[in-house]
Amino acid sequence: xxxxxxxxxxxxxxxxxxxxxxxxxxxxxxxxxxxxxxxxxxxxxxxxxxxxxxxxxxxxxxxxxxxxxxxxxxxxxxxxxxxxxxxxxxxxxxxxxxxxxxxxxxxxxxxxxxxxxxxxxxxxxxxxxxxxxxxxxxxxxxxxxxxxxxxxxxxxxxxxxxxxxxxxxxxxxxxxxxxxxxxxxxxxxxxxxxxxxxxxxxxxxxxxxxxxxxxxxxxxxxxxxxxxxxxxxxxxxxxxxxxxxxxxxxxxxxxxxxxxxxxxxxxxxxxxxxxxxxxxxxxxxxxxxxxx
Numbered sequence: 001x002x003x004x005x006x007x008x009x010x011x012x013x014x015x016x017x018x019x020x021x022x023x024x025x026x027x028x029x030x031x032x033x034x035x036x037x038x039x040x041x042x043x044x045x046x047x048x049x050x051x052x053x054x055x056x057x058x059x060x061x062x063x064x065x066x067x068x069x070x071x072x073x074x075x076x077x078x079x080x081x082x083x084x085x086x087x088x089x090x091x092x093x094x095x096x097x098x099x100x101x102x103x104x105x106x107x108x109x110x111x112x113x114x115x116x117x118x119x120x121x122x123x124x125x126x127x128x129x130x131x132x133x134x135x136x137x138x139x140x141x142x143x144x145x146x147x148x149x150x151x152x153x154x155x156x157x158x159x160x161x162x163x164x165x166x167x168x169x170x171x172x173x174x175x176x177x178x179x180x181x182x183x184x185x186x187x188x189x190x191x192x193x194x195x196x197x198x199x200x201x202x203x204x205x206x207x208x209x210x211x212x213x214x215x216x217x218x219x220x221x222x223x224x225x226x227x228x229x230x231x232x233x234x235x236x237x238x239x240x241x242x243x244x245x246x247x248x249x250x251x252x253x254x255x256x257x258x259x260x261x262x263x264x265x266x267x268x269x270x271x272x273x274x275x276x277x278x279x280x281x282x283x284x285x286x287x288x289x290x291x292x
Contacts (some may be wrong), residue, residue, distance in 0.1 A: 001253050001256075001257050001261070001262065001263065001264060001289075002029035002030065002262060002263045002264075003028055003029060003253075003263070003264050003265075003266070003286070003287075003289065004028055004029055004030035004031060004032055004065075004232075004263060004264070004265040004266075005023050005028050005030075005031055005032070005265070005266055005267075005268050005283060006031075006032040006033065006034070006069055006234070006265050006266065006267045006268065007019060007020065007023075007031065007032070007033050007268050008033065008034060008039075008042070008047075008267075008268075008270065009033045009034065009047060009048040009049075009050060009053040010042055010045060010046050010047050010048070011046070012046075013056065016053070016056075016057070017056070017057070017060045019268070020057045020060055020061055020064075021060060021061060023064065023268075023283070024061045024062070024063060024064040026283070026284060026287035027287055027288075028064060028287065029064070029065060029263070030064060030065040030066070030067060030097070030263070030265070031057065031061075031064050031065070031066055031067075032066070032067045032068065032069035032099070032265055033050060033053060033054065033057075033068065033069065034050070034068070034069060034070075035050040035068040035069075035070065035071040035072070035076075036050075036106075036107070036108050037049075037075060037107065037108050037111050038107045038108070038111075039106070039107070040106070041273075041274065041275075043107060050068060050071070051084045051088065054066055054067075054068070054088060054092075054096075055088055055091055058088065058091050058092035058093075058095065058096075059091065063095075064095070065095045065096070065097060066092055066095055066096055066097070067096060067097035067098060067099055067169065068098055068099045068100075069099045069169075069189070069234065069265065070099035070100050070101035070169070070171045070189065071098055071099060071100050071101070072100070072101050072102060072103030072104075072108070072126075072129075073102070073103050073122075073125050073126060073129040073148070074103035074104075074108040074109050074111075075108050075111060075112055076129075077149065078129050078130075078132035078133040078136060078149060078151075079132065079136055079142075079149075079151050079154045081133060082132075082133055082136040082137050082154070082156060083156070085098055085133075085137065085160070085166050086137065086156055086159065086160050086166070089160045089161045089162060089166050090158075090160075090161055093161065094160075094161035094162045096162070096166050096167075097166065097167045097168075097169050097186070097187070098133075098166055098167070098168055098169065099168075099169040099170075099171060099189055100126075100129070100130055100133065100168055100169070100170055100171065101126070101170075101171035101189070102122045102123060102125070102126035102171070102177060103122055103125075103126070123174075123176050123177065124147065124148070125148045126177065126180065127176070127180055128146045128147065128148045128149050129148070129149065130168070130170065130180050130184050131144075131146075131184070132144050132146075132149050132151060133168070134165070134168065134184045135151075136151060136154050136156055137156060137160055137165035137166055138164050138165045139154075139156060140155065140156060140157060140159065141153050141154070141155055141156075142154045142156065167186035167187065168184055168185055168186055168187070169185065169186065169187035169188070169189050169230070169232060170184060170185035170187070170188060170189065171189040171190065171191075172185075172188060172189070172190065172211070172215070173190060173192075173193060173194065173207075173211055175214060175218075178211065178214050178215045178218050179218045181215060181218070181229065182215060182218035182219045182221075182222060182224055182229075183218075183222060185229055186229065186230065187229060187230035187231065187232055187262075187263070188215055188229050188230070188231050188232065189232045189234060190208055190211055190231075190232070190233060190234070191204075191233070191234045191235075191236050191238075192204035192205075192207045192208055192238065193207035199237070199238045199239050200238070200239045200240070201238065201239065201240030204238055204240065205255065205256075205259070208233065208256075208259060209259060212231070212259060212260060215229070230262045230263060231260055231261040231262050231263070232261070232262070232263040232264075232265060233256050233261050233263070233264055233265070234264075234265045235252070235264065235265065235266050235267065236267065237275055240252070241278065242266070243266055243269065243278040243279075243282045243286075244278060244282075245282075246282070246285050246286055246289075249266075249282070249286045249289065250289065252264070253289065266283075266286075268280070268283060269282065269283070
C-alpha cells in the first residue's frame with residue numbers, strides 16, 4: 001500500500017516548502033493538494049492557486065509524486081488545463097498525476113457568474129471534460145466539438161514527459177463516473193459515498209465495496225483488466241479517525257488493502273482546523289508504514 005498526504009494550499013510559502021520537503025524525506029509516495037478557488041471554511045482565509053502551488057512544490061522536491069485531488073470543470077477548460085498539465089509534467093520531471101472529478105455545488109460552481117449546474121449536467125459535463133483532457137494530452141493536435149467544450153486544432157507540443165500522457169486519477173462513485181474511470185482512468189479515487197447521511201466507517205467501507213464491484217463490471221464491459229487501475233481511498237470528513245493513532249491507521253490500511261486498494265491519501269492535520277484535528281506528529285509516526 002502506498003501512502004500519500006494532502007496539503008491544503010493555505011499556508012505561507014516558506015512553511016509550505018518546509019512541510020513538503022519533510023513529507024518527501026519521510027518517504028511518502030505522493031503529495032496532493034485541492035484544486036479550488038476557495039473552499040468551505042477557508043472561504044475568507046488565505047488560499048493559493050493550485051498550478052503555481054504545485055509548480056513551486058515541484059521545484060522544491062525531487063522524488064515524491066505530485067497531484068491534484070481533484071481538478072473539476074467548475075472553472076477549468078480541458079484545453080488550457082492540458083497545457084498547464086503538460087508544462088508542469090516537464091517542470092517536475094514526470095512526477096505528476098492529475099486527479100479529476102465532476103465538481104460540486106460549492107463556491108467554485110458559481111464564481112464565474114454561472115448558474116450552478118444540476119447533478120445531471122455535472123455528470124454530462126464531466127464526461128466531455130475527461131474525454132477532451134485525455135485527447136489533448138495524448139495528441140500533438142486535437143479537435144473536438146461537444147455540448148460543453150470545443151477544441152480547434154489545439155496544439156500540445158512537445159507533449160507530456162510521461163507517455164502516452166500524464167496519468168489521470170478519476171474520482172467516481174456512481175455508474176456513469178465509474179464508467180469514465182474504467183475507460184480513461186489510470187487510477188480510481190473515492191472517499192466513499194459523499195452524500196450519505198451515515199458517515200460511519202462501516203457505511204463508508206460498504207459503499208466503497210459496492211463501487212469497486214461496479215468498477216470491475218465497467219472494466220469487464222470494455223475488456224479492461226480491473227487490476228490495471230490503481231485504487232485510491234482518500235480519508236476525510238467521516239466518523240472514522242484513521243489518524244487517531246498508529247494502530248487505528250494500521251487497521252484502516254489493512255481493511256482497504258483487502259478491498260483491493262493500492263493507495264491511501266490522508267489529510268495533513270492542521271492546528272486550529274475544526275475538522276483536521278489530529279496530532280500533526282501522526283504523519284511522522286505512520287511514515288514507516290508506507291510501502292512503495
